[in-house]
Structures are given as C-alpha cells and as structure tokens.
Amino acid sequence: MTVQDIRAFNRFYTNLIGALDYSRHLYAPYTLTESRVLYELAHSPRTDAADLRTALSLDSGYLSRILTKFEQDGLVERAPSAQDPRRRRITLTARGRETAALLAERSNEAVGSLLSAVPTADRPRLAEAMRTVREILSRGDDKEHKDVLLREPGPGDLGWIVQRNAALYAAEFGWNTDYEGLVARIVADFAEDHDPHLERVWIAELDGRPVGCVMCVRDEAPATARLRLLLVEPDARGLGIGDRLIGAVVDFARGVGYRDLVLWTNDVLAAARRLYQRHGFVLTAEKPHRSFGKDLVGQDWRLDLHTTHE
Structure with missing residues (x-):
C-alpha cells in the first residue's frame, strides 16, 4: 500500500x-x-x-x-x-x-x-473491514482510553444489558435466572416509563462494541437517585471504564439536582465496591439474604451529592 x-x-x-x-x-x-x-x-x-x-x-x-x-x-x-x-x-x-x-x-x-x-449479506464484511482499518491504523497509540466512548443506548442496547448481566453473573458467581428476571424488570420499567431529564442509561463502547453499562433512575425517597446495573465486560476491565461509568452517574445526578445517590449491591462484588468507595459512597446497611440461588450479603451504599468528593 x-x-x-x-x-x-x-x-x-x-x-x-x-x-x-x-x-x-x-x-x-x-x-x-x-x-x-x-x-x-x-x-x-x-x-x-x-x-x-x-x-x-x-x-x-x-x-x-x-x-x-x-x-x-x-x-x-x-x-x-x-x-x-x-x-x-x-x-x-x-x-x-x-x-x-x-x-x-x-x-x-x-x-x-x-x-x-448495501445488500444485507455484504454488511458483516463491510463492518469487519471498517474494524480492521481502525485497528491497524490505531496501533502504536498509547492512549488506552482513546476508543472508550460513553453514549446513550441505541436500538438493542437495553436487551444487551439484560443478556450480558445474566451471562456474566452466571459465569462469574453462579447466579441463576432469578437475577436475569430482576434485570429484565429493571430495564423494562426504564424503557416503558422514564423521565429523560432525571433518568439515564450509559453504554460504554470500545472499538465499536458495547463493553459496559450503568443506569441512573429515580428512587422512592425524595430528591434521591439510584445507581443500577453497573457492568464492565471482563476483557475491558482495567481501562477505567467502571470508574468513568460511576463518574457519569454522579455528575448527572448532581447536575440535575438530586440530593443523594444510593445503590444496592452484594459483598461478593469486591471490585465494584472499591470503585463506589473511591467516589465517596458510604456503606449504610448490610443484611444476609438468599437470592439468585446463593447465600449473599446485600449492602446499601449512599453518596451525599452536596459534598464534593476529592
């Protein structure tokens, strides 16, 4: 060439x-x-x-x-x-x-x-050719976050959130289909009825494919938002994507006027908990429970959005 x-x-x-x-x-x-x-x-x-x-x-x-x-x-x-x-x-x-x-x-x-x-049969070949061009011309660039994009979900992305949550938590923690059902309900509720000014979903995209997600929705408590469904694909971990997704939720929630940001997680998700702590979340309660086919310890975390975390 x-x-x-x-x-x-x-x-x-x-x-x-x-x-x-x-x-x-x-x-x-x-x-x-x-x-x-x-x-x-x-x-x-x-x-x-x-x-x-x-x-x-x-x-x-x-x-x-x-x-x-x-x-x-x-x-x-x-x-x-x-x-x-x-x-x-x-x-x-x-x-x-x-x-x-x-x-x-x-x-x-x-x-x-x-x-x-473009004929339907030719589209996969075209997409692969475009990915090849990007991959080859991007070699040697030491900006590891260069191709990580946080964007709003497009058609099919909400379904991807359900599928990847179910598959990853089954593979990594042995959770059963009860968890998939929970995620499906959360996503369906958002898709059917959400306020775009106060609620949002982010998809993390790397090299043209989704590799992570997170959601910010209104909580039942007044002036409170809830962070839900944080996920990063295993092959995309270590690039700071989870940190960026949480930061996106915190900035959005603070920017639209929420007073508090809360989340519920389980103690087995150690890496995610470290990220929450880094952003200033404080553990407020924990309780053993039996869910998703496993004995777990559920945890409630809270971030005061009026306080700037350094």
Missing part, C-alpha cells in the same frame, strides 16, 4: 458521505469540526477544554473560538472544574443537547440511506 492508495480512499469516502457538500445541510449551521465538538460534549459526561483539545487534536485557539461561538448561541456553559479550578469544565445546555440530537439524527439518516444500498 502507498500514500496515494490511502489518499484515494479518503477522496472516495469523503465524497461518498458528502463531507464536502454543504448543500446537504447535514451539519448546518455548524461546520463538521463544530459538529464533532458537539458530539463529544453530548457523549462525554465529564469534559473540559483540555479533554476536547486532546481528544480531537485541535489547536487551543481554534477550539476556544468554537466554544465561544457555542456559548453565544446558548449551546454550552463554561465553569471552573470541581476537580481542578485551573481547568474549564464545558457542559451542554438544554438547547445544546437538542442541537446535538438534531445533528445526530441527520447523520443517522444519512448513514442509514447509505447502508440501504
């Missing part, structure tokens, strides 16, 4: 997706780069200017101008980071989320139209 081969492919693909044709209005009134910044802000729960600059390899001055434009348009808010006052935290406003969702919808429609011309 030569440089010219890659350049030829680039010309082919940018023309195919219409990246050079602004008459298609995919990103209007924003440029492709501005739309990508909005995408990152919509899918990264904790983002500051330095994160964006690194993730997108943007010049700091250029990024600053983009963020200033977004602020003037009412799409973002900027404030000192709670973790490091020297850094500026960037968050989308309600209008910003709506704009990001509109741009995502346009892109999805465009790609859907493109895929409609």
Whole structure:
C-alpha cells in the first residue's frame, strides 16, 4: 500500500458521505469540526477544554473560538472544574443537547440511506473491514482510553444489558435466572416509563462494541437517585471504564439536582465496591439474604451529592 492508495480512499469516502457538500445541510449551521465538538460534549459526561483539545487534536485557539461561538448561541456553559479550578469544565445546555440530537439524527439518516444500498449479506464484511482499518491504523497509540466512548443506548442496547448481566453473573458467581428476571424488570420499567431529564442509561463502547453499562433512575425517597446495573465486560476491565461509568452517574445526578445517590449491591462484588468507595459512597446497611440461588450479603451504599468528593 502507498500514500496515494490511502489518499484515494479518503477522496472516495469523503465524497461518498458528502463531507464536502454543504448543500446537504447535514451539519448546518455548524461546520463538521463544530459538529464533532458537539458530539463529544453530548457523549462525554465529564469534559473540559483540555479533554476536547486532546481528544480531537485541535489547536487551543481554534477550539476556544468554537466554544465561544457555542456559548453565544446558548449551546454550552463554561465553569471552573470541581476537580481542578485551573481547568474549564464545558457542559451542554438544554438547547445544546437538542442541537446535538438534531445533528445526530441527520447523520443517522444519512448513514442509514447509505447502508440501504448495501445488500444485507455484504454488511458483516463491510463492518469487519471498517474494524480492521481502525485497528491497524490505531496501533502504536498509547492512549488506552482513546476508543472508550460513553453514549446513550441505541436500538438493542437495553436487551444487551439484560443478556450480558445474566451471562456474566452466571459465569462469574453462579447466579441463576432469578437475577436475569430482576434485570429484565429493571430495564423494562426504564424503557416503558422514564423521565429523560432525571433518568439515564450509559453504554460504554470500545472499538465499536458495547463493553459496559450503568443506569441512573429515580428512587422512592425524595430528591434521591439510584445507581443500577453497573457492568464492565471482563476483557475491558482495567481501562477505567467502571470508574468513568460511576463518574457519569454522579455528575448527572448532581447536575440535575438530586440530593443523594444510593445503590444496592452484594459483598461478593469486591471490585465494584472499591470503585463506589473511591467516589465517596458510604456503606449504610448490610443484611444476609438468599437470592439468585446463593447465600449473599446485600449492602446499601449512599453518596451525599452536596459534598464534593476529592
């Protein structure tokens, strides 16, 4: 393969997706780069200017101008980071989320139209070819978190949460189908009736495939949210994904005005419990019980969201 081969492919693909044709209005009134910044802000729960600059390899001055434009348009808010006052935290406003969702919808429609011309039998081969390109061209990059994306669930992802929870807990702890039934009810309740302003699900995606999840839902107690169904696939552990998923829930719950964040777990889940403690959760009660075909010790944990955990 030569440089010219890659350049030829680039010309082919940018023309195919219409990246050079602004008459298609995919990103209007924003440029492709501005739309990508909005995408990152919509899918990264904790983002500051330095994160964006690194993730997108943007010049700091250029990024600053983009963020200033977004602020003037009412799409973002900027404030000192709670973790490091020297850094500026960037968050989308309600209008910003709506704009990001509109741009995502346009892109999805465009790609859907493109895929409609691809025979069903050829789609697995196309997906594998795209994964191969990404894998080969990503070699040598020492940013281990580079391809980890936290995103909202798409079609089929809620079913994936049920299936993977059932399979992993059966394999690792011997839990029976009672646990699968519990997860299915939790997920079904969310799918059928949830407030998108106060409840949310995150899917962790690595190299184009889901490798983790977590859920934030309203609790029965006033001003209280509940963290549920934290999961990270075995081959994706050690990359900080569980820490990021919990951080996403904490930031979201605090941002929408919950006072407390609670969760229920079992003492056998030692790795998860260490993560909860790292984020400031405090054990408030524990009780032996017989569930999922095993003798377990259930634990209740609580985080005061009015207290900043260092």
